[in-house]
Amino acid sequence: MIRVSVVGAQGRMGASVVEAVEAADDMELSAKVGEQDDIASITPENTDVAVEFTVPSASLNNVLALVAQGVDVVVGTTGWTDAKLAQVTQALDNGPRAGQAVFIAPNFAISAVLADYFAAKAAPYFTSAEVIELHHPDKVDAPSGTAIHTAQAIAAARAAAGGEPMPDGTQGEAASRGQVIDGVHVHAVRLQGLNAHEEVLLGNTGEQLVIRADSFERSSFMPGVLLAVRTLAGGGHAGLTVGLDAFLDL
Amino acid sequence: MIRVSVVGAQGRMGASVVEAVEAADDMELSAKVGEQDDIASITPENTDVAVEFTVPSASLNNVLALVAQGVDVVVGTTGWTDAKLAQVTQALDNGPRAGQAVFIAPNFAISAVLADYFAAKAAPYFTSAEVIELHHPDKVDAPSGTAIHTAQAIAAARAAAGGEPMPDGTQGEAASRGQVIDGVHVHAVRLQGLNAHEEVLLGNTGEQLVIRADSFERSSFMPGVLLAVRTLAGGGHAGLTVGLDAFLDL
Amino acid sequence: MIRVSVVGAQGRMGASVVEAVEAADDMELSAKVGEQDDIASITPENTDVAVEFTVPSASLNNVLALVAQGVDVVVGTTGWTDAKLAQVTQALDNGPRAGQAVFIAPNFAISAVLADYFAAKAAPYFTSAEVIELHHPDKVDAPSGTAIHTAQAIAAARAAAGGEPMPDGTQGEAASRGQVIDGVHVHAVRLQGLNAHEEVLLGNTGEQLVIRADSFERSSFMPGVLLAVRTLAGGGHAGLTVGLDAFLDL
Amino acid sequence: MIRVSVVGAQGRMGASVVEAVEAADDMELSAKVGEQDDIASITPENTDVAVEFTVPSASLNNVLALVAQGVDVVVGTTGWTDAKLAQVTQALDNGPRAGQAVFIAPNFAISAVLADYFAAKAAPYFTSAEVIELHHPDKVDAPSGTAIHTAQAIAAARAAAGGEPMPDGTQGEAASRGQVIDGVHVHAVRLQGLNAHEEVLLGNTGEQLVIRADSFERSSFMPGVLLAVRTLAGGGHAGLTVGLDAFLDL
Structure with missing residues (x-):
């Protein structure tokens, strides 16, 4: 079972991810983290992949925090610039675990x-x-x-x-x-x-x-989110990947 | 058989009308009139309905000439203004024959x-x-x-x-x-x-x-042209009518 | 305000009707009637129009009961036969109030x-x-x-x-x-x-x-349901009407 | 300039190919061969690529004849079976020229x-x-x-x-x-x-x-035919190729 934690679980997209993870046969929900919660509670001990769906102003810090703890992240929040992506790449280089991965998709449909x-x-x-x-x-x-x-x-x-x-x-x-x-x-x-x-x-x-x-409808993004979670959990995608097409066999 | 004359027979649309009339079981082609020909050759003696497909600068005069001779007209040329339409209505009022009809359509598809x-x-x-x-x-x-x-x-x-x-x-x-x-x-x-x-x-x-x-393709206009010819030939549409929807049972 | 009662309020369609009525500026919800409730509680004193969305096996009896009490009905349940429709017409003829109306639509979209x-x-x-x-x-x-x-x-x-x-x-x-x-x-x-x-x-x-x-989605039926409710409430449609096109200006 | 000969030039598709070749800046029409003509007139001396659009009963023999003379062929005729394709492959193996090519497409659109x-x-x-x-x-x-x-x-x-x-x-x-x-x-x-x-x-x-x-319309096949002609003329596709997708960069 892939252990998944959801950051931004109270948002509309986050709530949909929680539902989708709970409905997936090969996943179990580890933690739901909202604005009030400490993201530091998500660690490799309880989570294989974190899914981050928050707002552009919060997303970079969330991702950097998760990487620093050694957690792989699937990111659905938008608003990424080259500068922000560079910070993520650097964080991955300095991460505590070998082969750490972050995946960002502008569109999960x-x-x-x-x-x-x-x-x-x-x-x-x-x-x-x-x-x-x-x-x-x-x-x-x-x-x-x-x-x-x-x-x-x-x-x-x-x-x-x-x-x-x-x-x-x-x-x-x-x-x-x-x-x-x-x-x-x-x-x-x-x-x-x-x-x-x-x-x-x-x-x-x-x-x-x-x-x-x-x-x-919003549910149309969930197959793509689950595909990304499974791909990261399967390993072999160390570093930063942007765009769902990278995970499709095209 | 409805006797049809085509004004503008050398143009692309006119040539298509000639073909369509020749292919119709209930019509026969009476005359093909081009730029060099005398439109006065089209008369009620040889024509039930004239079809006019020329250019905006020539169309009004063609229609007025045909009305003056007592011929019903189906017009496919564009560029009609309220002032031009008023001239056609007036010509119809003064036409030599009772119940004369002119039909103008911006689109025959x-x-x-x-x-x-x-x-x-x-x-x-x-x-x-x-x-x-x-x-x-x-x-x-x-x-x-x-x-x-x-x-x-x-x-x-x-x-x-x-x-x-x-x-x-x-x-x-x-x-x-x-x-x-x-x-x-x-x-x-x-x-x-x-x-x-x-x-x-x-x-x-x-x-x-x-x-x-x-x-x-251009042939898509022909069913509408033939429908207008048949409707005028059937009588009961005296005066000026604009728009093919007037001849559809809607 | 049009006073609306909903029969079958616990079903998926009925629940959507309840929501749509509550959201409409010109309507108020009078009663929600489910399987356990007595349909006789819906009367002209509290209801201008009843909306019936149940199952084919129950719908005829519901409609006959409402008509007998003098209530106009919009019916969304399917499964109507000519024999059933004839029973509704007869009930309307014998109804306690002049000008009573029942409207049945196979499709409200x-x-x-x-x-x-x-x-x-x-x-x-x-x-x-x-x-x-x-x-x-x-x-x-x-x-x-x-x-x-x-x-x-x-x-x-x-x-x-x-x-x-x-x-x-x-x-x-x-x-x-x-x-x-x-x-x-x-x-x-x-x-x-x-x-x-x-x-x-x-x-x-x-x-x-x-x-x-x-x-x-299911919500696509609600504009049609509300249109039917407003039309019956406006009067002038005594008797049985089938099909939403009867209420559209076509 | 790519020198192109058309076999089946009197057919509807063949005639379209003739037109398309004549309209292409980088091609010249070498020969038009019909039923009455001798296909042996098409040789590497006058033709870089032959385009064959005839009928299933004639196509195999045409292709075998062209291959025997050392001419590359683009084939648009349908009706190819594994057995027929095998004969073409064998002919290519025994062809007089190194790197000979035949291209067959079930659909050129x-x-x-x-x-x-x-x-x-x-x-x-x-x-x-x-x-x-x-x-x-x-x-x-x-x-x-x-x-x-x-x-x-x-x-x-x-x-x-x-x-x-x-x-x-x-x-x-x-x-x-x-x-x-x-x-x-x-x-x-x-x-x-x-x-x-x-x-x-x-x-x-x-x-x-x-x-x-x-x-x-039929003209929709011509960009695909010209693409195939150019690809064969460019070399590097020795042997038999089936399907236009093989020549697209996908």
Whole structure:
């Protein structure tokens, strides 16, 4: 049994992780740590992997504390910068245990991670590519971080393959054409009833490839979280890893 | 047999109409009139319905000439203003024959006409609605005229039903949110391989209605053109009619 | 304020109705009635509209009891036959109050009701039409009752318009072509993560119309339930009405 | 310039290849060979790569003849069996030139090839997967060969990853559930206006991944044909290669 502790257990995501761990046949919940609790209670003696889902302002310190105690960590909190990641890498180098691992994922939905990965793989073979992301209307940022990443990945893959700019005969101002990120048009829809969705359209003369990821609810992140926990518990991923695609056999 | 003459027979759309008329069991082609030909050759003696597909600068004069000769007209050329339409109505009032009819459609694709109509019907029952139009990259305007019309129709239907503004928590600038037409967000995709497509998304808590029209090629307009020809030939539509939905049993 | 009582308040749907009524600005919850409670406690003195969401074996008796007491009823329970409906009509004729009303809907999701209605409206104008329904894998029947209804409505609309059979060159056995209902092919997908979805595809030469309804979760039925409650409370719908489309301005 | 000869130049696909070669900046058309012509006129002196698009009954002999003359071949004709492929391999072993190459693809649409490949890559990470293929109504077989291949590839990938059977609570007969190929449900839609389309749905709790390939017209195969011609002309692919994915950087 993999012993899992959850940091941020009172938050919406943390509570979902607690449920998912309790429902998994190969895991047992070791500790639920909230704001009031001492993170130092999580140690290699009681925990194989800690899952951290808190807020950007708290996450770095949580991760550094867990690493200092020798605990492997799966991190779902967002807001990581290169500077913060460097601190984690340094902490891992100085950790008390050999082979310590931290895994950070901007998105744990397997469908979203695969859509992003497949879009970049396909991009060099198509004349055109655009990204449409669709979310609930409470979302404050547009486009989503995932859509920005997808657009950048498409642009990078096309550039690496020596591709030409995409054709676009639009004349004059055209707000309807969306936001252009590294040459890729990105559109954001906000619709009551939706949760988090992304669609990538790739076109050649006479053909189209559409890759769409739908995350209907929070539970959609749990298969990805459990996959990350199992992967760290299995060993062999020492150091810092970013992005769930690293743990998929692609 | 309905005797049909085609004005603009050398253009791409006109040539398609010629083909469609020749293929229809209940029609026969009476005359093909191009730029060099005299439109006065089209008369009630040889023609039941004329189909006019030319350019905006020529269309009004063509229609007025045909009406003056007593010929019913189906018009596919775009660029009609209220002033031009008023001239057609006046010409019809003064026409040589009782019950003369002119029919003008901005879009002959039945799928597009129905999508536009259904979207407006559904709009009052949903919290959110957005429009995505997708076209080949050679298109110079964005968004499409059809998408503008759909957005306006959605907005009008919601206003008539006393609806509230749509929720949108987006903060700051967000070019990805598209162009806002009467409060409805409209997005335009330009993709190699596509022709002319429109998708309307309507959302309530927990549910979504999607209405999508795909026009894969020019031939998609022909069923609508033939439907209009048959309707005029059947009589009972004296005067000026605009929009194919008027001829559908909705 | 519309005073609403909920019969079957402990069930999943009933509990959702209780929540939705409590959240509505123009309604107040009068009574929650479960299996152990006496339905006779619901009277015109405390209730404007009762909402009944129980099981097919109990629903008829509940509705007859409520009608006998002079209470208007919105019914979400399924399993209604012509014989049962006739009993409700007779009870309404003999009810203690003039203008009493019962409303029964096989489906309260507005998107699904509109998709079904639009599909039938559009059907006469297209050469081909097929239905794909998609549900969670726990569903025991296939295809869904809604998909059967949609296929029948498409077939009836085509027949009324004198349409020809749809073209289909498939040779030999072809289980992949789905179930044929009144000449309309119906396909059922069962996929983990989905809830209740239906897509109608209509095709002509060169064009396609797609109408899709997504019900992501149980809450998707509540706008339809509240719409029915408000419509009955507004009066003018005496007698038995079946189907939410009767209450939409279509 | 790559010198290309086309065998089957009078057929629909062959004629499209002729057009595509003539339009390509880096190719020149060397010879067009039809039924009446002598295939022996194609030699390494005038041709770098021959493209063969004929009929299953003629293709093997054409390929063997070209190989015997030392010409590399891209084959688009279908109907290849293991026995036929073995004859090609043997011919290549005995060919007059070192490094001779034959490339055979069941499908040259890049979108379809990628959809098939991505579906198999993703399959092990999802609880459910189903395939929907959609074609014009003149198609005589159902499901399509591509859909069968996709279903088999999904099943193989799941089996290799030790996956469990997909959940399906359907009780009783259910023709609407489609054809089951290696445990994967496959649905075939036949709709006027469509050409060749395939959609793969993959589902987990709370999420869905959709991969869709649209081939709108015959021209959609040409980018794949030219890619294969360029790859053979570039050398390094001696022997027999089957499937366009072998020439994509995946």
